[in-house]
Amino acid sequence: MIKAIVTDFDGTLVNTFQANYHAYREAFDQVGLSLSEEDYRKCYGLRFDGFMDAMGIEDAETRKRIRTLKGDCYPSHFGLLRVNQPLLDFIRMFRHNGGLTAVASTARAKNLTNALNHIGATGDFDLILAGEDVVNGKPSPEIYNTVMSRLGVTADQTLIFEDSAVGLQAAEASGAHYIKITL
Numbered sequence: 001m002i003k004a005i006v007t008d009f010d011g012t013l014v015n016t017f018q019a020n021y022h023a024y025r026e027a028f029d030q031v032g033l034s035l036s037e038e039d040y041r042k043c044y045g046l047r048f049d050g051f052m053d054a055m056g057i058e059d060a061e062t063r064k065r066i067r068t069l070k071g072d073c074y075p076s077h078f079g080l081l082r083v084n085q086p087l088l089d090f091i092r093m094f095r096h097n098g099g100l101t102a103v104a105s106t107a108r109a110k111n112l113t114n115a116l117n118h119i120g121a122t123g124d125f126d127l128i129l130a131g132e133d134v135v136n137g138k139p140s141p142e143i144y145n146t147v148m149s150r151l152g153v154t155a156d157q158t159l160i161f162e163d164s165a166v167g168l169q170a171a172e173a174s175g176a177h178y179i180k181i182t183l
Helices: 017-030 037-043 048-054 060-080 085-096 109-119 142-151 165-174
Strands: 004-007 100-104 127-129 158-162 177-180
Touching (some): 017 037, 037 048, 048 060, 060 109, 085 100, 100 142, 109 127, 127 142, 142 158, 142 165, 165 177
Parallel strands (some): 004 158
């Protein structure tokens, strides 16, 4: 019996591609770099350090500035967020009927919380885990294992919604049931 639903955020619960891309492009511009949509698409879903590595940005100070600038300007692009309303409605109904719900995202806690607040969904989850809450990013199952442990459920009692290849690998490695989402 499924007792917990866990969803990824970016690309699963909410299509955040355009909002993230525009925020990163703005941050890159402010440090004198450029970011094309094509280059960002190739890196979408990577944790910040992996994204910086893929973009060839090695300077620690530049990385820090990009992270800060992106976080600061991200909310100004929230008009580009597209909620997966059927999934959110399903999660709300599941929770209303006594199920446990969680978000497990590699996004920064600040960005995740701001976006959840913007779409009015913060209160729909018993637990929200962000990238800072785990050591290893997806495809490691650490974030999903941590959610299950904190909620007090087993893998066979958990259903995960994911969209990315690394997220699906993490979900599968956790032993939980999972469904691939495409937005």
